[in-house]
Amino acid sequence: MSGIVVVFDFDKTIVDVDSDNWVVDDLGFTDLFNQLLPTMPWNSLMDRMMMELHSNGKTIEDIEEVLHRIPLHPRVIPAIQAAHALGCDLRIVSDANVFFIETILKHLGIREYFSEINTNPGYVNEEGRLRIQPCHDFNKASHGCSLCPPNMCKGLIIDRIQDSISQEGNKRMIYLGDGSGDYCPSLRLKERNFMMPRKNFPVWDLICKDPLLVKAEIHGWSDGEELEQVLLHLINKISMEENVHEQLIASDCKLQTLSVSA
Numbered sequence: 001m002s003g004i005v006v007v008f009d010f011d012k013t014i015v016d017v018d019s020d021n022w023v024v025d026d027l028g029f030t031d032l033f034n035q036l037l038p039t040m041p042w043n044s045l046m047d048r049m050m051m052e053l054h055s056n057g058k059t060i061e062d063i064e065e066v067l068h069r070i071p072l073h074p075r076v077i078p079a080i081q082a083a084h085a086l087g088c089d090l091r092i093v094s095d096a097n098v099f100f101i102e103t104i105l106k107h108l109g110i111r112e113y114f115s116e117i118n119t120n121p122g123y124v125n126e127e128g129r130l131r132i133q134p135c136h137d138f139n140k141a142s143h144g145c146s147l148c149p150p151n152m153c154k155g156l157i158i159d160r161i162q163d164s165i166s167q168e169g170n171k172r173m174i175y176l177g178d179g180s181g182d183y184c185p186s187l188r189l190k191e192r193n194f195m196m197p198r199k200n201f202p203v204w205d206l207i208c209k210d211p212l213l214v215k216a217e218i219h220g221w222s223d224g225e226e227l228e229q230v231l232l233h234l235i236n237k238i239s240m241e242e243n244v245h246e247q248l249i250a251s252d253c254k255l256q257t258l259s260v261s262a
């Protein structure tokens with residue numbers, strides 16, 4: 001293990017579109033989606049749309065077939081493979097849903113590179129209909145963050161990951177994202193962490209309003225090619241820093257041994 005945790009957003013970061021829109025549009029339900037959007041939260045609307053698909057005869061296999069065709073930049077998979085080969089712990093934090101994400105990752109053959117997928121639950125019920133539920137049950141209690149949608153605060157998830165990895169030593173984190181939901185986590189990153197916002201996407205615009213609010217080092221990217229270059233550059237940079245640090249500690253130990261024996 002390299003001591004680096006890389007957290008990926010999914011839609012418009014790993015894949016190049018919003019998976020929700022990709023499915024709804026491809027199966028011909030865009031108009032109904034747009035009509036209902038002003039009336040309910042996005043996450044509840046996706047559950048409703050899955051009901052509409054089911055009652056109009058669209059099967060799970062139809063949805064899977066659409067997901068298998070989702071567009072992604074050709075350098076994204078090599079970037080993920082390289083980061084994994086360099087020993088990074090890769091995780092996903094996404095406001096899509098577990099059914100879409102796992103279907104896509106398994107089809108691409110990259111599911112096993114990720115140690116954890118934090119997202120909205122999704123499962124196929126006994127009628128063969130896909131149910132999509134909120135990551136955070138806002139009917140019970142609010143998550144209390146005003147920056148995030150009611151069903152998911154990505155910042156809370158980042159806090160939890162940071163708490164759990166702080167017990168494993170001095171790990172460094174790199175976060176990649178594009179959307180407004182990725183702004184809250186960017187504010188929770190600490191010094192010695194890295195934020196990789198997608199240039200000219202909502203999280204980039206939010207960060208640019210007051211970049212000093214972000215304690216992490218900011219490195220933008222605009223497409224899969226730049227994602228790969230910037231990510232691998234940061235992993236190398238961190239690895240070299242950590243190596244130098246270890247060598248300093250080792251040489252310090254040697255010096256102490258010498259001075260004790262002298």
Ligand SMILES: Cc1ncc(C[n+]2csc(CCOP(=O)(O)O)c2C)c(N)n1
Pocket residue numbers: 009010011012018020042093094095096179180181
């Ligand atoms: C203005 C506006 N209205 C609605 C939404 C909702 N939304 C759009 S795509 C998506 C999935 C994001 O997945 P991921 O977290 O993997 O990028 C969500 C929750 C939004 N982002 N912005």
Ligand SMILES: [Mg+2]
Pocket residue numbers: 009010011012013177178179
């Ligand atoms: Mg996104």
